[in-house]
Amino acid sequence: MLLVEDIRVEVGGKVLLEGASFTVRAGEKVGLVGRNGAGKTSLLRILAGEAPIAGGSIKRSGAVGYLTQEPSVEEGRERSAIEHVLSGRDLHKAALELEELRHEADIQRSPEAVDRFTDAQDAYESAGGYAAEPEARRILAGLGLTPGRADMRLGVLSGGERRRVELARILFQGSGVLLLDEPTNHLDNDARNWLMSFLRSYRGSLLLVSHDLVLLDKSITRILHFDRQSTSAPGELVEYKGTYSQYRLARRRDEERRAKLAQRQQSEIGRLSNLAESMRHQTEKRARIAKTLDSRVKRLKATAVTAARKERRIKVRFPEPPRAPKLVLEVTGLAKGYGDLPVFMDVGFTVDRGEKLLIMGLNGAGKTSLLRILAGETEADLGAVNFAPGISVGYYAQEHEGLTPGKEVLEHLSEGTTATERELRTLIGAFGLSGDIAFQDAGTLSGGEKTKLALAQLVAGRHNLLLLDEPTNNLDPQSRGAIGAALASWPGSMVVVTHDTDFVQQLSPQRVLLMPEGTVDYYSDDLAELVALA
Secondary structure (H helix, E strand, O other), rough: OOEEEEEEEEOOOOOEEEEEEEEOOOOOOEEEEEOOOOOHHHHHHHOOEEHHHHEEEEEEOOOEEOOOOOOOOOOHHOOOOHHHHHHHHHHHHHHHHHHHHHHHHHHHHHHHHHHHHHHHHHHHHOHHHHHHHHHHHHHHHOOOOOOOHHHOOOHHHOHHHHHHHHHHHHHHHHOOEEEEOOOOOOOOOHHHHHHHHHHHHHOOEEEEEEEHHHHHHHHHOEEEEEOOOOOOOOOEEEEEEHHHHHHHHHHHHHHHHHHHHHHHHHHHHHHHHHHHHHHHHOOHHHHHHHHHHHHHHHHHHHHHEEEEEEEEOOOOOOOOOOOOOEEEEEEEEEEEEOOEEEEEEHHHHHHHOOEEEEEOOOOOOOHHHHHHHHHHOOOOEEEEEEEOOOOEEEEOOOOOOOOOOOOEHHHHHHHHOOHHHHHHHHHHHHHHOOOHEEEEEEEEOHHHHHHHHHHHHHOOOOOOOOEEOOOOOOOHHHHHHHHHHHHOOOOOOOEOOOOOOHHHHOOOOOOOEEEEOOEEEEEEHHHHHOOOOO
């Protein structure tokens, strides 16, 4: 169980939430929703014990499993995926020790070595080790990691695969409280369905942040709306029972009632104020009545509600790119592997001026590796990448490697551009990043805000070829639609990796590159269903 009382959330001296209380009991599945930057991720980090609490109390019953938006497994890159999942129950060390003792017994064939192995085997079995590994592999398979890749080192897996492994570790550890931040990022359709089924049957307390509307509809029973109307004032948590769709309907009705009440109150305040003013300079008796009316106006103003502020419509426009030659990019004979593991071989394709090329393939097929090679972040083992003269490349990395913690938002944008501070603030404002956020440490931004900043950097760079790796991850629905529309109407060239079917429909790519085969074909609506699977 998770019991939160009178909590205060403060980040960088700014109060995001104050005086909020709620409970998530065993078996309850609660969705935490709100616009990008409201403070959902900050709240989740505090609930998980990853960040200090500024006020109030948090009581947790049982262990906590916490999936961050950008989980790091850097410390265990030499560990295999299955070993990392087993580490959720501290079984990975026992499994390694058992394998070493098995090897020692096979070589020495001494009674002492055999006894050590037998004792370790008995201890491993008593701890549930033999039953645990098949369970861990089932979770990995459910999340889309094939059996062969489950035994590979984390260091050779793609970013999307490493995130799946971390999610599998958290689900495997059997915590009494699950805190999940955007758990369906990088998941294909089958893996999303498996996760939704897992969460529906989960018996502990679940609190998740997600912009996946299907997940919110199928896997949760209650909504907490993080309602933050102003960046300069604390927000509040408003509770709604039911699915996300039921919440949207109830919230719309609440906003309509609140707007009508606010209108009636303001009308009454205006009527009484005008009446008091008309009586104030008449007879002594009427002046006393005016003072009484003033008191009523004061009380009404103190208790008056304000109509919910309409969400600011985000309208993003990418500027016209510098004109490019007819042939923008030519790739020939490209190959990449990690150690003895080949990822793809003999991949070749071209990108023309104004063309949008979609890269498709299962996780681990080399999509991100290919983009990193095109961006100059990684070297290919074989082959060549040739850009035409005058081509400026902008790279959006799915894990936001281009953002540096400790540097302010405006510092990131000012690099490589002669634009003034006012022009840059106007630019990030178009992405919904307004006010003091311009001077905020980029490392403290939410996942959605980091996505917006990274995309704003591309705009500031005035590139004519964009390499985009999952550019709509972490965005709220409104932002996703606005940015998708902006990219769809932009006349430059793009090479895109995404699981977002709605974004692909907006983008209308001309061709598709199927990985790891390297086959190029024209895109058609017949391929739309495969986007979420790839």
